[in-house]
Amino acid sequence: MAFTSLTFIIFAAITVAVYALLPQKAKHIFLIAASLVFYFWWKAWAPVFIIAYALFNYFMALAIAKSEGSKKRILLFTAIGASIILFFIFRYHILDGILSAIVNPNGIDISILFPLGFSYYMFKSVSYLIDVNNKTFEKVNKFDYFLLYVVYFPEVSMGPITRAVDFVPQISKEKSITAQSINKGLVLVAWGFFKKIIFADRLASLIAPYYSDINTAGNGSAWFLIAAGFLLQLYLDFSAYTDISVGVSKMLGYEIKHNFKAPFFSYSIPEFWRKWHISLTSWLLDYVFTPLQFLLRSLGKFASIIPAIITFTLIGVWHGGTSAYLMFGFLMGLLVAVDALIAKSRKKLKKKMPKALFNTVSLILLTIINIIVFLFMRVPDAQTGLNIIVRHMFDFGSWTAASTLTLEFYIVMALSLIMTIISHILELKTDEFTERFIKLKQPLLWIVYLAVIFAVILFGHYGPGYDPIEFIYMGF
Amino acid sequence: MKKIKFIVKLIIFICIFSVLLVSVSYIVRPQSDMKDRFAGFYSEPKDTIDAVMIGASSVSPLLAAPYIWNEYGITTYPLSTNAQPAAGIKYIIEEASKSQEDCLFMVDATMFMVEQSSLMTEPRIRNVVDNMKYSFTRIRAINEMVEDKGSRIDYYFDISKYHSAIFGENGVKAEDIKYFNFQSPSEYKGYLFVEAVDIFEPVDLSNITEEKPIPEDSEAELKALMDYCEANEVNILFFINPYAATEINKQEHNYIKSIVEQRGFSFINFNDFYEEMDINFGKDLYNVNHMNVYGAEKFSSFLGRYLIENYAFEDKRGNEDYADWDEAYIAWDKRAIEAKQKTDENLGKIKKR
Numbered sequence: 001m002a003f004t005s006l007t008f009i010i011f012a013a014i015t016v017a018v019y020a021l022l023p024q025k026a027k028h029i030f031l032i033a034a035s036l037v038f039y040f041w042w043k044a045w046a047p048v049f050i051i052a053y054a055l056f057n058y059f060m061a062l063a064i065a066k067s068e069g070s071k072k073r074i075l076l077f078t079a080i081g082a083s084i085i086l087f088f089i090f091r092y093h094i095l096d097g098i099l100s101a102i103v104n105p106n107g108i109d110i111s112i113l114f115p116l117g118f119s120y121y122m123f124k125s126v127s128y129l130i131d132v133n134n135k136t137f138e139k140v141n142k143f144d145y146f147l148l149y150v151v152y153f154p155e156v157s158m159g160p161i162t163r164a165v166d167f168v169p170q171i172s173k174e175k176s177i178t179a180q181s182i183n184k185g186l187v188l189v190a191w192g193f194f195k196k197i198i199f200a201d202r203l204a205s206l207i208a209p210y211y212s213d214i215n216t217a218g219n220g221s222a223w224f225l226i227a228a229g230f231l232l233q234l235y236l237d238f239s240a241y242t243d244i245s246v247g248v249s250k251m252l253g254y255e256i257k258h259n260f261k262a263p264f265f266s267y268s269i270p271e272f273w274r275k276w277h278i279s280l281t282s283w284l285l286d287y288v289f290t291p292l293q294f295l296l297r298s299l300g301k302f303a304s305i306i307p308a309i310i311t312f313t314l315i316g317v318w319h320g321g322t323s324a325y326l327m328f329g330f331l332m333g334l335l336v337a338v339d340a341l342i343a344k345s346r347k348k349l350k351k352k353m354p355k356a357l358f359n360t361v362s363l364i365l366l367t368i369i370n371i372i373v374f375l376f377m378r379v380p381d382a383q384t385g386l387n388i389i390v391r392h393m394f395d396f397g398s399w400t401a402a403s404t405l406t407l408e409f410y411i412v413m414a415l416s417l418i419m420t421i422i423s424h425i426l427e428l429k430t431d432e433f434t435e436r437f438i439k440l441k442q443p444l445l446w447i448v449y450l451a452v453i454f455a456v457i458l459f460g461h462y463g464p465g466y467d468p469i470e471f472i473y474m475g476f
Numbered sequence: 477m478k479k480i481k482f483i484v485k486l487i488i489f490i491c492i493f494s495v496l497l498v499s500v501s502y503i504v505r506p507q508s509d510m511k512d513r514f515a516g517f518y519s520e521p522k523d524t525i526d527a528v529m530i531g532a533s534s535v536s537p538l539l540a541a542p543y544i545w546n547e548y549g550i551t552t553y554p555l556s557t558n559a560q561p562a563a564g565i566k567y568i569i570e571e572a573s574k575s576q577e578d579c580l581f582m583v584d585a586t587m588f589m590v591e592q593s594s595l596m597t598e599p600r601i602r603n604v605v606d607n608m609k610y611s612f613t614r615i616r617a618i619n620e621m622v623e624d625k626g627s628r629i630d631y632y633f634d635i636s637k638y639h640s641a642i643f644g645e646n647g648v649k650a651e652d653i654k655y656f657n658f659q660s661p662s663e664y665k666g667y668l669f670v671e672a673v674d675i676f677e678p679v680d681l682s683n684i685t686e687e688k689p690i691p692e693d694s695e696a697e698l699k700a701l702m703d704y705c706e707a708n709e710v711n712i713l714f715f716i717n718p719y720a721a722t723e724i725n726k727q728e729h730n731y732i733k734s735i736v737e738q739r740g741f742s743f744i745n746f747n748d749f750y751e752e753m754d755i756n757f758g759k760d761l762y763n764v765n766h767m768n769v770y771g772a773e774k775f776s777s778f779l780g781r782y783l784i785e786n787y788a789f790e791d792k793r794g795n796e797d798y799a800d801w802d803e804a805y806i807a808w809d810k811r812a813i814e815a816k817q818k819t820d821e822n823l824g825k826i827k828k829r
């Protein structure tokens with residue numbers, strides 16, 4: 001059930017309506033049921049898997065909370081290890097060959113399907129286990145509360161990776177679903193649809209042919225624009241999803257943190273990553289980078305560099321099992337490490353240069369780096385990515401050759417860029433924006449809603465003849 | 477109280493949204509002679525049409541409704557779509573009956589000579605359903621004609637198909653706003669001027685009495701239509717339009733005639749009257765199945781007389797309520813003169829070759 005499908009709109013509308021009418025005690029039970037239905041929609045067996053996974057982590061957390069010393073550590077590593085093993089089995093199809101040989105020796109190969117959103121709720125569960133172990137969060141005694149935390153439908157397929165400490169206490173809080181709370185959420189949902197269907201999906205269909213045959217762009221500058229197009233698509237797509245997720249949560253009375261805070265308005269790579277896919281990077285910062293940095297604290301400068309490369313390589317691995325994702329993570333890690341190494345020189349330079357000039361140069365450099373490195377998120381393997389960069393983008397002699405980019409491509413790119421800038425400005429003041437919006441007078445409020453809805457209906461990229469384009473991060 | 481207020485507001489919002497969605501969808505539907513024809517039909521005042529002609533592409537350049545009006549004072553209207561699947565006929569009848577309750581439906585039976593499976597393609601189905609107003613009739617038409625349940629949603633909400641073509645040469649224009657309620661008077665009362673011409677030889681088929689069965693699925697559709705007409709007491713006349721038919725065609729006409737008359741429905745093969753109509757096969761057709769303005773004039777004159785002689789239609793000329801029909805005739809006649817000139821020019825070119 002894709003978030004931008006008619007099915008989801010109907011599902012979410014019914015869920016919110018019924019939820020609003022239910023007494024407080026029944027609300028979270030209903031939300032669990034709705035979330036399981038949402039997960040069932042993907043595959044019939046999926047609810048069984050997620051309940052079993054939640055049960056395992058719930059009891060492991062109870063056991064960890066009760067234990068002390070080495071037993072506690074063993075339990076923690078067993079629980080986390082089980083999740084990591086499952087992740088690798090699913091992501092890298094480790095058992096597929098063995099299973100095919102055992103179950104079906106002469107037949108078709110068996111492939112274990114990656115459970116929708118596993119990489120997201122795995123992180124939620126692991127962080128919960130670590131927090132319980134570290135006593136930074138009290139164990140959850142009620143299984144229904146923990147199950148809702150894991151299966152919560154606005155987050156289950158693509159995050160954000162909300163921490164238990166932020167989510168679980170909200171479950172028992174009195175929730176009054178008012179016209180205001182509905183409007184606060186609805187505006188974000190509408191905004192998400194607007195970004196995804198009009199811009200992200202149109203960009204996706206425009207750039208897809210060039211990635212299918214990398215020799216069709218015509219020249220190097222065209223490839224630069226195509227790669228920039230993908231970066232915009234990725235942002236508009238994922239931030240749109242998060243808008244919808246946060247918006248639906250608001251309607252249900254839950255506050256979850258947004259994944260983006262104007263990332264392209266950054267002047268360095270670490271700053272960019274503090275604003276891009278925030279829930280993932282902050283998770284990795286807290287549970288991988290910082291502990292590693294602590295472990296390697298005796299290595300001086302390398303105490304930051306090695307954890308950075310490891311953390312970002314893990315980000316690459318988390319995204320998928322291809323050499324391209326590995327390359328993406330490794331390059332990002334390397335760039336963060338380089339940034340740490342040149343931090344002092346950069347500070348000196350910043351003092352010498354006019355602030356505006358320094359910031360502009362930094363912003364342009366960062367954008368170019370992102371355009372090049374994020375290209376690895378779009379290609380099937382690292383070799384293809386390297387070919388595009390070395391043979392096309394960096395073939396400056398070809399930059400003046402005729403490109404095959406269409407007028408439509410340039411128009412959509414320009415509009416998507418404008419949309420990205422507007423979206424960034426709004427991300428900096430999301431709460432202020434929603435507060436102001438809900439205070440609009442009724443007719444104006446409705447006019448805005450209708451304008452957004454009809455913009456999506458008329459200018460959106462959907463309908464027969466188009467393949468519905470899933471959110472990119474649903475595949476991770 | 478707050479909840480009730482919210483629900484009331486929500487219902488009002490949904491209603492406004494639905495009305496707007498319907499209007500926008502009508503506007504966005506692509507411009508075509510079929511859209512013009514159907515929107516024109518919907519704009520006709522209630523119970524003012526005597527006879528509606530249903531059929532495929534041969535109907536709209538055949539029935540010169542303003543001409544019949546001028547000669548006999550009866551109101552006719554072509555509700556045809558290109559390559560129309562026969563399954564759509566009963567829904568067009570149902571839809572038309574909503575505003576023109578007791579009118580006569582003339583159904584072009586040549587549609588049953590074609591294998592229906594070859595006509596059940598998306599563009600042809602859309603020609604029928606996407607020129608109808610939104611209604612339960614339209615939903616049922618979609619349900620019957622679109623086999624794949626998964627794709628029906630794109631038919632119910634046809635804007636999902638047409639929104640992608642709103643820009644460009646054939647896109648939506650400012651004047652298309654007139655279609656907001658899918659009612660916009662048709663200048664020539666649904667008639668389609670075609671200035672092309674082709675030369676054919678008349679074939680005397682009056683001696684052919686043999687019968688050749690029509691495709692099975694078409695026969696089934698014909699029988700289903702007759703069941704529908706019987707159950708709903710539809711006043712129907714099956715006809716074969718005049719065209720350059722072959723002997724085999726005539727055998728199929730005979731087969732259809734037998735089936736239809738066996739069930740007690742009226743049938744007329746206008747091919748049998750081409751001499752009375754004074755059809756000139758060297759000038760009045762623009763291809764095998766289609767008449768041009770010359771042929772249309774002759775056919776319409778004959779049809780008008782046939783209807784006057786066989787049905788109790790009143791001559792409404794001079795009635796102020798039908799003043800727009802006089803205007804339609806003036807416009808039609810003016811345009812017909814131009815069309816005839818162009819047709820003559822085209823015929824001259826063909827003869828030179």
